[in-house]
Amino acid sequence: MDFNDILQIIISPTTAAFALAAIGLNFHYGLTGLLNMGVAGFMLIGMYGYGISVSHGVPAWLALIIAIVGAILFSLLLGWPTLRLRGDYFAIVTIAAAEIVRIIGRSQWLKDWTGGNTGIRGKDFKGPFEQLSPFPPRLIRVGPFQFHGTLSGSWWLILVGWVLVGVFALLFWRLNKSPWGRVLRGIREDEDAVRSLGKNVYGFKMQALVIGGVISALAGIVWAHGNAISPDSMGRTTTFWIWTMLLLGGAATVFGPILGTALFWAIYVAIKQLAPIVLPNLASTQVEPIALAAVGFGLILLIVFRPQGILGDKREIALNG
Amino acid sequence: MQQSTVSSLARNTVLWRIVAIIAIVAVLAFMIAQAAQAAPSQAESPAIGAGENRLLQTLLNGVIFGLLLALASVGLSLIYGTTGLSNFAHGEQVTFGAASAFVAVSAGAPLWAAIIIAVFAGAASGWVQDVLLWKQLRKRNVPHMQQMIVSIGLALVLINMMQIWIGPDRLRLSTESPVKKHFGPFALTPQTAMSMLICVIALGAVAYFLMRTRLGRATRAVSDNPALAAATGISVNRVIRVVWMMAAGLAALAGPLLALYGDTLDFTLGSRILLLMFAAVTLGGLGHPFGAAIGALIIGIVAELATVYAPTPDLKYAAVMAILILTLLVRPQGILGRKERVG
Numbered sequence: 001m002d003f004n005d006i007l008q009i010i011i012s013p014t015t016a017a018f019a020l021a022a023i024g025l026n027f028h029y030g031l032t033g034l035l036n037m038g039v040a041g042f043m044l045i046g047m048y049g050y051g052i053s054v055s056h057g058v059p060a061w062l063a064l065i066i067a068i069v070g071a072i073l074f075s076l077l078l079g080w081p082t083l084r085l086r087g088d089y090f091a092i093v094t095i096a097a098a099e100i101v102r103i104i105g106r107s108q109w110l111k112d113w114t115g116g117n118t119g120i121r122g123k124d125f126k127g128p129f130e131q132l133s134p135f136p137p138r139l140i141r142v143g144p145f146q147f148h149g150t151l152s153g154s155w156w157l158i159l160v161g162w163v164l165v166g167v168f169a170l171l172f173w174r175l176n177k178s179p180w181g182r183v184l185r186g187i188r189e190d191e192d193a194v195r196s197l198g199k200n201v202y203g204f205k206m207q208a209l210v211i212g213g214v215i216s217a218l219a220g221i222v223w224a225h226g227n228a229i230s231p232d233s234m235g236r237t238t239t240f241w242i243w244t245m246l247l248l249g250g251a252a253t254v255f256g257p258i259l260g261t262a263l264f265w266a267i268y269v270a271i272k273q274l275a276p277i278v279l280p281n282l283a284s285t286q287v288e289p290i291a292l293a294a295v296g297f298g299l300i301l302l303i304v305f306r307p308q309g310i311l312g313d314k315r316e317i318a319l320n321g
Numbered sequence: 322m323q324q325s326t327v328s329s330l331a332r333n334t335v336l337w338r339i340v341a342i343i344a345i346v347a348v349l350a351f352m353i354a355q356a357a358q359a360a361p362s363q364a365e366s367p368a369i370g371a372g373e374n375r376l377l378q379t380l381l382n383g384v385i386f387g388l389l390l391a392l393a394s395v396g397l398s399l400i401y402g403t404t405g406l407s408n409f410a411h412g413e414q415v416t417f418g419a420a421s422a423f424v425a426v427s428a429g430a431p432l433w434a435a436i437i438i439a440v441f442a443g444a445a446s447g448w449v450q451d452v453l454l455w456k457q458l459r460k461r462n463v464p465h466m467q468q469m470i471v472s473i474g475l476a477l478v479l480i481n482m483m484q485i486w487i488g489p490d491r492l493r494l495s496t497e498s499p500v501k502k503h504f505g506p507f508a509l510t511p512q513t514a515m516s517m518l519i520c521v522i523a524l525g526a527v528a529y530f531l532m533r534t535r536l537g538r539a540t541r542a543v544s545d546n547p548a549l550a551a552a553t554g555i556s557v558n559r560v561i562r563v564v565w566m567m568a569a570g571l572a573a574l575a576g577p578l579l580a581l582y583g584d585t586l587d588f589t590l591g592s593r594i595l596l597l598m599f600a601a602v603t604l605g606g607l608g609h610p611f612g613a614a615i616g617a618l619i620i621g622i623v624a625e626l627a628t629v630y631a632p633t634p635d636l637k638y639a640a641v642m643a644i645l646i647l648t649l650l651v652r653p654q655g656i657l658g659r660k661e662r663v664g
Contacts, residue, residue: 035466081650087466088407088607092599093649096642099596103639109632236592240473247470285489289481296477303471304458 002273004144009265011145013153013226016161018265020219022246022257023168027212029243030252031172031181032205033188035091038078039216040238041098044105044231045074046217047224051125052113060128064221071217074101075210083205095236105231119230122152126225130156153226161222165258168215173254175211184208185252185316237292244299250312259310268295374506379625381507387621388520389582391614393575393591394598395527396568402544402608403564404455405465409472411598413479414569415591418443418576420487423494423586432495436577443573447565450475455565456558476592483588491587494580516578523574524614527567531610540564544608597624597638600645606658615656620644 009015021039028036036042049067054060074097082093104110106117114120133156135149148154175181183204186194195201220234227233241264249260271291276282282290308314397411421442425435454475458468499510531537542550543560551557572591579594580586601620605612620641627640648655 035469081646081653085649085653088469089603089649089653091407091469092603093646096596096600096645100639100642103636103642107633107635107639109636237477240477243470243473286485289484293478293481293485296474296479296481299474299477300454300471303467303474304461304463307463307467 005273006266006269007144008146009269010262011158011162012147012265013157013161013222015261015265016158016165017219017223017226018242018245019165019258019261020161020168020222021216021242022249022261023165023172024212024215024219025242025246026172026251026253026257027208027215029246030256031176031188032184032208033087034083034205034209034212035087036094036209036212037091037236037239037243038094038096038098039242040234040236041094041101042071042074042213042216043220043223043238044098044101044234045070046220047229047234048101048105048114048120049217050221051120051224051229054128055120055124063128067217067221068214071213072210075213076206078213079206079209083202083209095239098234098239099236102231102234114231115229117232119228119232122225122228125229126152129225130154132156157222157225161226164218164222169254169258176252176254180204180207240299241295244295244302247299247302247307247309250309252313252316253309253311256309256311263310264295267298375629377506378508379629380622381509383622383625384618385509385513385517385582385621386625387618388517388524389575389579390594390597390601390621391617392520392523392578393572393594394601394613394617395524395610396564396571397598398602398605398608398610398613399540399544399564400568401602402610403540403547403561404459404468406455406472407465407469407599409469409595410476410479411568411572412591412593412595413476413483414443414446414572415576415579415594416480416483416586416588417446417569417591418573419494419580419586419590420483420576420588421573422577422580423487423492426494432577435494436574439573439577440570443576444566444570446573447567447569448562450569451562451565456562459558459561476595480588480592487588489588491585493584494577494586495584499584512581516581519574519578523571527571527610530567536560536563596645597641600641600648603645604648604655606655609655609657612655612657 021043024042025036025039028034046067049070050063053063053066058066078094078097082090085093105114105119107114108116130150133150133154135155137150138148139146140149140155142155147158150156176185183194183199186197186199187201187204191201194204245260245264246257247260248264249258250256268291271294272287275287275290276284279290302309308316393411393415396414397408400406400408400411418439422432422435422439425438426432430438454471455468458471463471495512499512501508501510529537531541539550539555539560540563542553542555543557547557550560576586576591579590597620598617601616602613603616604619605614605616623644624637624641627637628634631637631640652658
């Protein structure tokens with residue numbers, strides 16, 4: 001078993017991106033109790049907004065704004081019909097909306113913009129970000145870690161990704177303590193009670209949806225810089241993974257999403273390495289499904305035996321479903 | 322009391338309308354099947370016949386797909402109605418049926434026997450699931466939302482187990498290549514006509530069960546109000562167990578039929594239509610099995626029409642998702658739902 005691989009995945013840009021998405025989901029679910037099952041859709045909106053703009057010659061800062069505005073519009077569009085409805089309706093609509101984004105993205109219809117099912121190649125949109133890198137353009141080894149200085153999953157991207165994670169964790173901590181956060185937590189626990197206090201529940205939910213949505217979109221952009229823009233890697237499974245990460249670490253906590261994401265990837269890589277050792281006659285194509293099935297099984301055990309996750313408070317997460 | 326009698330009467334007329342629609346479709350399907358059997362395959366008829374009406378053919382395809390979808394969705398709706406669970410693992414039940422049938426066929430069983438085996442295997446899996454998992458969660462009073470997330474975990478487990486079981490490749494349930502027979506404006510294979518007939522009979526049986534049998538009435542009572550049902554002496558857990566077996570069995574029947582209809586199956590067969598099932602169930606009204614059937618027919622027709630009228634055919638599922646969201650805008654409780662349920 002290679003511990004280096006595990007350490008490497010923990011600090012990798014992919015983990016940072018997922019941690020960011022988990023923080024976004026934490027605003028939705030942890031703080032407000034919204035069952036957003038379309039996190040991957042928000043991420044796709046972010047990466048398409050940025051990637052399409054940059055590959056058509058828009059400067060990076062404007063592309064970033066376009067991506068953020070896209071995520072805000074998507075949140076508003078999604079929240080408008082559904083936030084008045086019961087939780088499971090919201091879950092079904094968000095999952096459906098995420099699928100719409102993915103299907104349109106991979107469709108031949110807008111191929112000139114989205115690249116169809118092959119998506120947008122890295123070299124078409126990564127340039128502006130990589131040019132900003134302060135690191136030398138070569139492989140750099142620091143202790144057990146080795147990444148490139150500027151290209152794709154680089155030290156530069158790691159730096160930016162984790163700084164974003166830190167910033168939004170801080171934002172969550174601050175907002176969670178604020179009167180605004182208390183209203184949201186009130187909505188999570190008992191919507192009607194908050195409404196009877198004269199608060200505009202719909203408006204508060206919408207604000208939380210937009211903030212979480214923008215964070216998820218940024219997560220999508222970070223992820224795309226470490227990989228590429230590919231609609232099919234942002235399907236339902238990705239959303240379910242992010243849920244597992246958040247619930248593992250502990251919803252409604254500041255460090256839960258980060259811890260959960262790091263642990264998830266560490267465990268995932270460990271299972272993938274251990275599976276062929278424990279089950280020697282496993283075909284190499286079966287390693288991935290085994291690891292994924294283990295993720296699902298872990299999620300079940302988690303919800304049944306420790307719904308609050310590692311850091312969570314059981315009283316906080318008592319959702320009335 | 323008065324209120325509930327009125328609403329149950331209203332629901333009865335709705336039921337009869339549904340039965341009438343299903344009966345018409347059944348007669349149609351039967352006639353087509355007969356004609357297809359009787360008419361010798363005409364060598365000179367082109368693949369897309371000159372006399373064929375594309376719209377009518379698309380509509381027919383939509384009805385076929387809708388019926389298959391209805392078969393798969395009714396169980397989802399029944400489970401939601403009786404337990405309040407949005408079961409994200411229901412797609413895997415469909416795949417499980419198709420996979421079981423495939424394994425049975427590979428072992429040498431004839432197709433019809435394989436389908437029956439699949440249904441029993443599906444029902445058994447429903448029973449096992451309820452005993453090992455869902456009953457325990459109900460006992461621990463795990464909230465519905467958390468149960469939903471458990472079902473997501475279960476879906477992840479099942480789809481990957483299925484991939485290990487039948488492999489990642491596309492498979493075929495029947496090696497004979499079906500020949501489309503022409504009848505008036507329509508073209509379809511005898512196999513598809515038979516599938517439609519099976520769907521109609523199975524859906525009719527579910528309707529009969531719910532409306533005319535003791536256990537079916539008990540099921541509806543549990544759907545309406547579990548506590549009250551328990552107070553009148555209905556064993557809620559027994560009803561729910563039957564519902565799980567029925568739901569899984571129906572999904573397992575839909576699996577091989579879908580595999581035959583598309584002439585291909587793989588481990589994602591069911592998960593690909595999961596959202597269509599949710600759309601059907603929501604459109605019809607969450608928790609109303611008849612609503613799910615109507616919703617599924619509409620969804621099936623929309624999906625097939627979209628292959629013709631959407632900018633590109635690969636947008637057909639997006640069209641369905643859009644319908645789902647529009648439904649929630651206009652009538653969130655669905656076609657048959659009652660307003661109060663939405664909360």
